[in-house]
Amino acid sequence: MTDALDSTGLQLNPAVGYTALVLVALSTVLIGIYGLRISRTTGDFYVASRTVRPWWNASAIGGEYLSAASFLGVAGLILISGVDALWFPIGYTAGYLMLLLFVAAPLRRSGAYTIPDFAQARLDSLLVRRVTSMLVVVVGWLYIVPQLHGAALTVRITTGLPSWVGPLAVVVVVSLSVVTGGMRSITFVQAFQYWLKLTALAVPVAFILFRLGADGREITAGGSAFTADLNTTADASLYGTISLVIALLFGTLGLPHVLVRFYTNPDGASARQTTLIVLGLLSVFYLFPTVYGVLGRIHTPELAAEGAADATVLLLPGRIFDGATGDVLSALVTAGAFAAFLSTTSGLVVSLAGVVSQEFFQGSVTGFRRAALLSALVPLIIALLTDSLALAGSVGSVFAFTASTICPLLLLGIWWRGLTDAGAVAGMLVGAVLCGGAIAATALLGPLAGDPSVWLAQPALWTVPAAFATMVLVSRATAGRRPASASRVLARLHTPEAR
Amino acid sequence: MTEDSSEAPRRVRVTAPRTAARATGGSFPVAREMAEQSEVGQLFVASLIRSQLRLALVVAGGFLVILIGIPVLLAVFPDINSVTILTVPIPWLLLGLGIYPLVIGCAVLYIRSASRNERRFQDLVDDD
Secondary structure, three states, rough: OOOOHHHHOOOOHHHHHHHHHHHHHHHHHHHHHHHHOOOEEEHHHHHHHHOHHHHHHHHHHHHOOOHHHHHHHHHHHHHHHHHHHHHHHHHHHHHHHHHHHHOEEEEEEEEOOHHHHHHHHOOOOOHHHHHHHHHHHHHHHHHHHHHHHHHHHHHHHHOOOOOOOOHHHHHHHHHHHHHHHHHHHHHHHHHHHHHHHHHHHHHHHHHHHHHHOOOOOOOOOOHHHHHHHOOOOOOOHHHHHHHHHHHHHHHHHHOOHHHHOOOOOOOOHHHHHHHHHHHHHHHHHHHHHHHHHHHHHHHHHHHHHHHHHHHHHHHHHHHHOOHHOOOHHHHHHHHHHHHHHHHHHHHHHHHHHHHHHHOOOOHHHHHHHHHHHHHHHHHHHHHHOOOOOOOHHHHHHHHHHHHHHHHHHHHHHHHHOOOOHHHHHHHHHHHHHHHHHHHHHHHHHHHOOOOOHHHHHHHHHHHHHHHHHHHHHHHHHHHHEEEEEEEEHHHHHHHOOOO | OOOOOOHHHOOOOOOHHHHHHHHOOOOOOOOHHHHHHHHHHHHHHHHHHHHHHEEEEEHHHHHHHHHHHHHHHHHOOHHHHHHHHHOOOOOHHHHHHHHHHHHHHHHHHHHHHHHHHHHHHHHHHOOO
């Protein structure tokens, strides 16, 4: 992993880091144990008995969704590329609007627990189920890796320990809480972690703004915070921006840990209510990384040059405040960051374990636990072997991948009775090969000069339509394979529950 | 989420979720079963799905036009970048703040209309 920070000596007081990490890990495990005590039935374990109230559920979704990319990555990207980076939080939020419009209520009514369950129920095909399972697992692993990179960065900066400690700590805490508690206790943990993350960003920002105001310093440095271009190589094109927005908007639809949360709602109407609350929670949250990014452009500009922009949120409070106040505020943001890695990783591990255990371990609880360990260990190995890129960027590629594979399956499966198993498999494979190929090419070739590189770096604008088109055309060509149950399943997805 | 301990169920051995999903998969009312089977009922369902899809597409389309319109507008009129309010340039305000109320507005609009479509469907089925 990169050692850019070691040379600069940008480190916090290790005692602060240890305190924050231990507190978050302890409270996570304790809340998990509390949840375990009231987790009694099978339904509790897998879907919290589908009785989670919208506010709890929405807080839990927010807690799970706001990952390292949101907590550290957005501010880092604003530091580097300014106004163009604001598209990331917009895409992350508006993805839930698309989820509300096209997926939330029907998916809740489907009665399935995972995306592969839904695919099998809708298309009556084991092959579709297998392909979907594999894609879900790949997406989940790819999404956990940047979380672990974020953990490596945070632990190194805050405690001075070597990089591998952070990912290992996250995987251990997550495995413990997932293996013991199941879905019900995780719901408590995630809901708590949303509010922890919000507090961890909001309180230091309030202190910083108050201090700058009291000192009579201009908060935006007379507007130069917005114009100064710290990295001239990252010049977003119109194509790049639109493609990114498409990836983020439609990628959210296919994220496994997001979807499993909708099964914990009592009915379709409350699934919609939950999504609305999530939109509010996300909108409020993203104001804060934006403020950190803008302040960082004035107070920590050297991070952009050293490839350590993702550390902006962690280091900013210490730059403004000395002594005890600085330590306490730094501890708070560190705790929030750690909560972000823990909650997103555990959400992903739970949903992956659900898929893997049904596919390979016949769905027993022992199988679920083994699958959870497997789901956490593979990304740990990948994370330890690879280098951290910009967090927001690497999460963006995962969104492009889900938008090109799982999103067409869900949208066409929910809204078009003409979808066939052959069409679904062909579309997902085309999307996976094109988008995966583009991501791999970008990673292997590195930043290229000229036009073709942006087409590969932001592939969603052409891979998503390609996947949809393949799915529709192949389904049309194989219309004879339409499952007989299509009309009945669609009716079930769209008709309201009893009043 | 608080639970009355006196009525909390006993702990059980957890089994495969597919069976759990079927067991707790929601109770479907008789009216709904009829709607799924009778020919008239199927027409009602098809029209409900069509109107829900039309609604979702209209809201999504409107939102996307505004969203994609912002970078297009900035590319066509780059002068907007130099207009500021309290030293904050207009694009920063639009993208950092302005989008979020729009997102929530779209969501509220959609939920209202979607629930109205479902109520209308249920009234039709109940009359049958």
